[in-house]
Amino acid sequence: MYAYDHSGEYGRPGWIVPLGRRDSRGASVQGSNNDIPAPNNTLPTIITKFKLQGLDIVDLVALLGSHTIGDSRCTSFRQRLYNQTGNGLPDFTLDASYAAALRPRCPRSGGDQNLFFLDPVTPFRFDNQYYKNLLAHRGLLSSDEVLLTGGNPATAELVELYAADQDIFFAHFARSMVKMGNISPLTGGNGEVRTNCRRVNHNY
C-alpha cells in the first residue's frame, strides 16, 4: 500500500488533500506565461520548468496522465497537423491517420476554439489510456508525445511503465498531486485559505 493511496471510488486514484494552504486571491497572466509550460515547448524546457517548481521527472510523467480526461482547443496543437518545425510538414511523431482525422475540424486557419478530446479512446474515464495513446503516437499535444519521443530515456520508460501498470500510475499520480499542491504556498497574511473553492476572483 502506498503512503498517499486513499483509494478513489470506482477505480480512480484518490488521496488525502492536506488542508490549510494559503492561495493567491487572483490569477497572474505573467506568472502563468513564465512558469507554466506551453504545449509546443521542447521536453528539456518542460523538464526545466517542472524542476523550477520542485517537480521531478516522475512527477512530470505521472501528472501529465491527467490528460486522460478533458479537451484541448485546435489552436493548442494545430502546428502539429501542418507545419511542426517550419518546413511545411506535419509532426512526424503524430500518427498519420490520427492527424488526418483531426484536420477537418482543425483547419489551417479558423476553428481555433474547436474542442478535441485529449484522450479520444476513453475521454470520460480516468485511466492509463493516455500512455497507451502515446505509445501509438496518438498523443494530442506535442508536449504529450515528447514524453516518449523527446529523446529522454527516463520519461520514455515511465510512459511504458504507466501504460503497462495502471496501479503504479495511480499511486504515482496521487503522490505527485499532493506534491504539486504543496508548491510555494503563500505565508503570513498573504493570500487566503480557501473555504469555498468555487468562488471566482476577478483580480486581473
Ligand code: HEM
Ligand atoms: C507540460 C505540462 C502541461 C502542458 C504543456 C499542458 C497543456 C495543456 C493544454 C494546451 C490543454 C488544452 C487547453 C486548451 O486548448 O484550452 C490542457 C488541458 C488540460 N490539462 Fe494540461 N498541460 C500540462 C500539465 C497539466 C497538469 C500537471 C495537469 C493536472 C495534473 C493538467 C490537466 C489538464 C486538464 C484536466 C485539461 C483539460 C481541461 C478541460 O477539459 O477544460 N495539465 N493542458
